[in-house]
Amino acid sequence: MDITEVVKRTGVPAHTLRFYEKKGLITSISPPGARRQFAAAVVEQLAVIALGQAGGLSLDEIQAMLSPNGQAEVDRTVLRAKADEIDATIKQLKTMSRGLRHAAACPAPNHAQCPNFRRLLKIAAAGAFKRGTVRHPGTFS
Missing domain, CATH: 1.10.1660.10 (Multidrug-efflux Transporter Regulator; Chain: A; Domain 2)
Incomplete structure (x- = not known):
């Protein structure tokens, strides 16, 4: 064709x-x-x-993963590694989601006075979210 x-x-x-x-x-x-x-x-x-x-x-x-004749020859190791990478990204995004929800519902009169939000800011400033090294998702520490 x-x-x-x-x-x-x-x-x-x-x-x-x-x-x-x-x-x-x-x-x-x-x-x-x-x-x-x-x-x-x-x-x-x-x-x-x-x-x-x-x-x-x-x-x-x-x-x-494509053979010379164009057929797919799936490398399961690569697929498992990619799945692990996606799982890590999901974990990171869930942590951010919880942080955003807390910031939206924080009872403190000002978000700058909210201890959890302040910890979240410190983590973000340190670049931990980009590196994926947040230790305790949901607690922002």
């Missing part, structure tokens, strides 16, 4: 298809200089790429 048909079937823009081809994620079956033609399997390859990106994988990580 030609590049226009791939765009229609997948919704992936032509410039993205060309980029993926340049990176080696997909391969056209047309001779150089001709209008790009792709095998029908490219639709599944693009689905694998989309799924990998939705899961937080980089294009390099996705490419490493």
Whole structure:
């Protein structure tokens, strides 16, 4: 199928298809200089790429999971590591959510007088949230 048909079937823009081809994620079956033609399997390859990106994988990580014939060969170690990374991010976001909810409901007349909010500010100033080193989620210390 030609590049226009791939765009229609997948919704992936032509410039993205060309980029993926340049990176080696997909391969056209047309001779150089001709209008790009792709095998029908490219639709599944693009689905694998989309799924990998939705899961937080980089294009390099996705490419490493695609065999030369374009079939997915899932590296379970990479998937487990990515899942662990996502879990850590979720934990960090839950901590921030609790902090924001507390700040919104704090009975202190001014948030600057709220001890928990002050601890949250110290943690944020130290960059602990960016590094993911908050020790006690929910207590902000």
